[in-house]
Amino acid sequence: xxxxxxxxxxxxxxxxxxxxxxxxxxxxxxxxxxxxxxxxxxxxxxxxxxxxxxxxxxxxxxxxxxxxxxxxxxxxxxxxxxxxxxxxxxxxxxxxxxxxxxxxxxxxxxxxxxxxxxxxxxxxxxxxxxxxxxxxxxxxxxxxxxxxxxxxxxxxxxxxxxxxxxx
Amino acid sequence: xxxxxxxxxxxxxxxxxxxxxxxxxxxxxxxxxxxxxxxxxxxxxxxxxxxxxxxxxxxxxxxxxxxxxxxxxxxxxxxxxxxxxxxxxxxxxxxxxxxxxxxxxxxxxxxxxxxxxxxxxxxxxxxxxxxxxxxxxxxxxxxxxxxxxxxxxxxxxxxxxxxxxxxxxxxxxxxxxxxxxxxxxxxxxxxxxxxxxxxx
Numbered sequence: 001x002x003x004x005x006x007x008x009x010x011x012x013x014x015x016x017x018x019x020x021x022x023x024x025x026x027x028x029x030x031x032x033x034x035x036x037x038x039x040x041x042x043x044x045x046x047x048x049x050x051x052x053x054x055x056x057x058x059x060x061x062x063x064x065x066x067x068x069x070x071x072x073x074x075x076x077x078x079x080x081x082x083x084x085x086x087x088x089x090x091x092x093x094x095x096x097x098x099x100x101x102x103x104x105x106x107x108x109x110x111x112x113x114x115x116x117x118x119x120x121x122x123x124x125x126x127x128x129x130x131x132x133x134x135x136x137x138x139x140x141x142x143x144x145x146x147x148x149x150x151x152x153x154x155x156x157x158x159x160x161x162x163x164x165x166x167x
Numbered sequence: 168x169x170x171x172x173x174x175x176x177x178x179x180x181x182x183x184x185x186x187x188x189x190x191x192x193x194x195x196x197x198x199x200x201x202x203x204x205x206x207x208x209x210x211x212x213x214x215x216x217x218x219x220x221x222x223x224x225x226x227x228x229x230x231x232x233x234x235x236x237x238x239x240x241x242x243x244x245x246x247x248x249x250x251x252x253x254x255x256x257x258x259x260x261x262x263x264x265x266x267x268x269x270x271x272x273x274x275x276x277x278x279x280x281x282x283x284x285x286x287x288x289x290x291x292x293x294x295x296x297x298x299x300x301x302x303x304x305x306x307x308x309x310x311x312x313x314x315x316x317x318x319x320x321x322x323x324x325x326x327x328x329x330x331x332x333x334x335x336x337x338x339x340x341x342x343x344x345x346x347x348x349x350x351x352x353x354x355x356x357x358x359x360x361x362x363x364x365x366x367x
Binding site for chain 2: 007008011012015017035038039041042043045046047049050051052053054055056057058059060061063066067069070071073074077
């Protein structure tokens, strides 16, 4: 009695899917096993019967009708890319909102950080940066920092008035 | 004969090139030439006219969309046949999922019967005319499970090797071999059992 692997090997022999060495082994086995020969003959008959070909299955629709449906499908698929265009305002909106949201989040995080490290509630400080017209105002109680720049810069305007005087 | 084949292949190639450039009329001509073959393959796998119509038309739409991927490694008809086969396999998988089964695991367990089936020693198709033999094979194919039928179609009619069938059906070569074995043995038994076909 042939085992499962032998049966499959016999089929692979028929289908020419074996290596040369395996083919020789199967041929030697076939020379001494009539059961294997009978099974191979059955597999070969089925293979030969199928070689006659398939029954024709005719298209049940006319050429025009069949093509018209394909054409409609093609046109409809080509229209599909317009869908993102319709929603492009949404994409543009998202492109605008996402960076703004990120900036807002950074500012909020900054405010929260400042309020967390509030060293002395109620203490205010004001500072003028040397050689510039930038003023920084920090309200520790409110957790708020303001920086303002005078424009035109006060130093620049005084410089220009000096130049005017020299002229 | 060879010249005729070559010229028809060239004509297809020219149509494909035109279609690749966006010529829908050229594509319509390709559809007209190969629609019967594509429909027949869909029908042989699905065994249902409606499914075969839908899937073959879907294959043509996909063919148009992917036309630029066609490099001419095979004939255009072969390329289109691969598309329709893949669509049919997807449809069979969907149908099986709906029935809470899987094409990958089906039928192997029930194949034990074929391992011990007595060998058919007579040739039941010996004296049949070609048309009658085709009709009988078709009738027998109808009785096979989709997985067995598919592997038989891919191997015997599409001339695919085990490895390519395994890739197409997304299973192992071992599974292909066992399915093919079951399918052949079942088909042999079915052909032996079939009553004479009705005269057409």
